[in-house]
Amino acid sequence: MKKFVLLALALMLILPQFAATTEANDKKIKAGFIYVGPVGDAGWTYAHDQGRKAMEALPFVGPSTYIESVPEGAESARVITGLVRKGHNLVFTTSFGYMDATLDVAKRNKDVIFMHCSGYKSAENVGNYFGRMYEPRYLSGIVAGKMTKSDILGYVAAFPIPEVIRGINAFTLGVQSVNPKAQVRVVWTQTWFDPGIERDAADSLLDVGADVLAMHQDAPATLQAAEARGAYVIGYNSDMRSFAPNAFLTAPVWNWGPLYSKIAQEVKDGTWKSEAIWAGMEQELVQLAPLNDKVPAEVKRLVEEKTAAIKSGELHPFAGPIKDQNGEVQVAAGSVAADGDLLGMNYFVEGVQGTIPK
Amino acid sequence: MLEILLDATVRAGTPILFATLGAIINERAGIINLGIEGLMLIGALAGFAATQASGSLLIGVLAAFVAALLAGSIHAFITVPLRGNQIVSGLALTMFGIGITALFGRSMVGLTISGFERVAIPGLSQLPIIGKAFFNQDLLIYFSFLLVVAIGFFFYRTRWGLALRTVGENPAAADTCGVPVTLARFLAVTIGSGIVGIGGAYLSLATTPMWIENMTAGRGWIAVALVIFASWSSYRALAGAYLFGGITAMQLRFQAMGTTVSVHILQMMPYFFTILVLVISTIRLQKGSSQQPENLGQPYDREDRK
Numbered sequence: 100m101k102k103f104v105l106l107a108l109a110l111m112l113i114l115p116q117f118a119a120t121t122e123a124n125d126k127k128i129k130a131g132f133i134y135v136g137p138v139g140d141a142g143w144t145y146a147h148d149q150g151r152k153a154m155e156a157l158p159f160v161g162p163s164t165y166i167e168s169v170p171e172g173a174e175s176a177r178v179i180t181g182l183v184r185k186g187h188n189l190v191f192t193t194s195f196g197y198m199d200a201t202l203d204v205a206k207r208n209k210d211v212i213f214m215h216c217s218g219y220k221s222a223e224n225v226g227n228y229f230g231r232m233y234e235p236r237y238l239s240g241i242v243a244g245k246m247t248k249s250d251i252l253g254y255v256a257a258f259p260i261p262e263v264i265r266g267i268n269a270f271t272l273g274v275q276s277v278n279p280k281a282q283v284r285v286v287w288t289q290t291w292f293d294p295g296i297e298r299d300a301a302d303s304l305l306d307v308g309a310d311v312l313a314m315h316q317d318a319p320a321t322l323q324a325a326e327a328r329g330a331y332v333i334g335y336n337s338d339m340r341s342f343a344p345n346a347f348l349t350a351p352v353w354n355w356g357p358l359y360s361k362i363a364q365e366v367k368d369g370t371w372k373s374e375a376i377w378a379g380m381e382q383e384l385v386q387l388a389p390l391n392d393k394v395p396a397e398v399k400r401l402v403e404e405k406t407a408a409i410k411s412g413e414l415h416p417f418a419g420p421i422k423d424q425n426g427e428v429q430v431a432a433g434s435v436a437a438d439g440d441l442l443g444m445n446y447f448v449e450g451v452q453g454t455i456p457k
Numbered sequence: 458m459l460e461i462l463l464d465a466t467v468r469a470g471t472p473i474l475f476a477t478l479g480a481i482i483n484e485r486a487g488i489i490n491l492g493i494e495g496l497m498l499i500g501a502l503a504g505f506a507a508t509q510a511s512g513s514l515l516i517g518v519l520a521a522f523v524a525a526l527l528a529g530s531i532h533a534f535i536t537v538p539l540r541g542n543q544i545v546s547g548l549a550l551t552m553f554g555i556g557i558t559a560l561f562g563r564s565m566v567g568l569t570i571s572g573f574e575r576v577a578i579p580g581l582s583q584l585p586i587i588g589k590a591f592f593n594q595d596l597l598i599y600f601s602f603l604l605v606v607a608i609g610f611f612f613y614r615t616r617w618g619l620a621l622r623t624v625g626e627n628p629a630a631a632d633t634c635g636v637p638v639t640l641a642r643f644l645a646v647t648i649g650s651g652i653v654g655i656g657g658a659y660l661s662l663a664t665t666p667m668w669i670e671n672m673t674a675g676r677g678w679i680a681v682a683l684v685i686f687a688s689w690s691s692y693r694a695l696a697g698a699y700l701f702g703g704i705t706a707m708q709l710r711f712q713a714m715g716t717t718v719s720v721h722i723l724q725m726m727p728y729f730f731t732i733l734v735l736v737i738s739t740i741r742l743q744k745g746s747s748q749q750p751e752n753l754g755q756p757y758d759r760e761d762r763k
Contacts, residue, residue: 139566140566141669291673296709299465300709300713341567446532
């Protein structure tokens with residue numbers, strides 16, 4: 100009798116666990132997001148949060164959670180673990196510096212699926228994803244090259260890492276495809292986010308005669324500088340035209356919604372598998388924001404043509420021949436830069452004025 | 458080129474200048490305030506929100522002053538009558554400022570206002586080299602010039618200024634002379650905090666007329682360091698803020714001009730100068746010629762008088 104009671108008690112302890120696991124299978128997707136900046140940055144993190152909201156609208160996705168301004172590095176592992184403990188079964192970590200922490204937490208939580216943005220490592224339950232931002236950047240270069248009168252373009256750049264260098268090169272190649280005389284001047288701010296410095300960097304480019312600015316920063320300060328001085332500007336991250344209604348030409352923007360929804364669908368269907376996603380305009384992960392009405396119709400048509408060509412794979416911004424600043428051939432005529440070379444890009448193409456800090 | 462550089466220097470230095478002036482008023486009364494970064498953010502958000510709602514930049518600046526003054530009164534209350542730890546309270550104020558502005562600023566992100574415009578002073582703005590930089594600026598910059606002189610005048614040419622300096626140097630002596638120490642310290646902390654708030658508002662109303670979370674990006678901490686550089690003088694605060702702003706502006710412009718000087722060397726300059734300045738001020742401190750208020754950081758209790 101005593102044994103029977105003990106067995107019954109033991110069963111009572113174990114059974115709820117079984118109940119919980121069976122329930123988990125048809126439970127809704129509970130997604131968690133780790134952001135590097137505040138959702139109010141009007142840029143990078145804001146764009147991810149828009150994607151999160153789009154995904155949340157799916158019927159089988161439950162309310163999702165986000166944690167903002169999480170410092171990169173080992174510290175972030177604690178925050179990621181926290182999300183897992185609270186029952187999140189799909190976790191997005193949206194900055195490069197979370198890579199190792201994500202893999203670390205994933206190793207100990209095999210039943211949770213992780214997606215890491217902008218890195219290069221993966222595991223059985225960790226996929227990574229990023230976008231070919233250089234495609235719309237090339238297109239924005241075409242617009243800038245057509246709109247400049249001084250043939251000097253300014254580029255406010257954050258850090259000399261391949262992602263930023265690739266963007267500058269793609270922009271310059273776009274500029275030069277329509278305006279071979281034009282030069283792109285680069286100023287490094289060495290910060291992702293400092294509106295004051297960004298504004299000053301933009302002003303310094305306008306001071307040396309640039310009349311169209313582009314930028315790779317998280318705040319829209321460059322746009323305000325261009326607006327105040329009657330120049331044109333290309334935004335980044337999200338459509339920021341409200342900050343510069345007259346100066347804003349267009350912007351290469353992130354559109355995470357479709358990708359996030361697709362991943363959620365795959366997780367629900369059980370078809371998700373770890374892969375490295377590097378999607379472009381074809382998948383609509385990256386886009387060019389609608390052009391300002393000041394852009395002439397013929398330029399608009401040209402951009403539309405090139406957009407179609409990029410989507411169909413007919414046009415690759417990094418198709419040879421491409422020479423670097425020293426005139427050395429980096430991509431031979433007739434070939435296209437390999438993804439590996441693009442991901443590790445550390446040279447400026449011809450037409451860029453500025454140096455890459457080594 | 459020099460003209461443009463000077464102009465950029467003044468514009469980059471002004472938010473730091475306001476913050477440094479506010480911090481000097483705090484420390485002259487003997488209270489360390491490490492909440493400068495938080496106060497700047499509170500000023501930046503309050504200034505932007507009020508301008509957004511009212512359409513008036515003047516109301517924005519006033520709101521920034523009042524909001525930072527109120528936030529500063531928390532620090533004042535903890536450190537003056539309660540005699541709490543000034544370092545801890547100040548750090549808490551910075552964290553409080555970062556948090557509360559993130560919370561209440563949510564709805565302000567993406568909104569726009571028309572910021573301060575340049576107003577040329579007839580005649581003076583035509584002067585070669587310095588004309589554009591000093592006499593073709595916005596009203597807040599002119600106000601900062603006035604404030605530098607007014608604070609210098611107040612501390613060294615008025616009885617009240619002398620009393621306040623005494624409160625920072627030797628509160629017991631001031632008390633004996635009938636100076637209301639607690640009230641003087643309380644006012645210095647709150648009004649100083651309000652001026653720090655205007656520095657934050659300069660960022661959200663003039664430099665980049667918008668609100669973004671954490672938009673001060675560490676300028677408050679530079680101001681804390683500049684107080685030592687300025688050896689608690691408003692005139693040297695002006696020099697320090699412009700030196701810092703100038704070096705930043707210069708390195709960006711060297712890059713834009715396409716100089717072949719290494720970007721790393723250029724970007725090292727502001728920090729190199731900061732270290733240099735700290736070395737010089739430490740040497741001066743050891744020689745005993747420091748201007749540091751004698752009683753800085755010490756709570757005052759009449760009962761403890763020796």
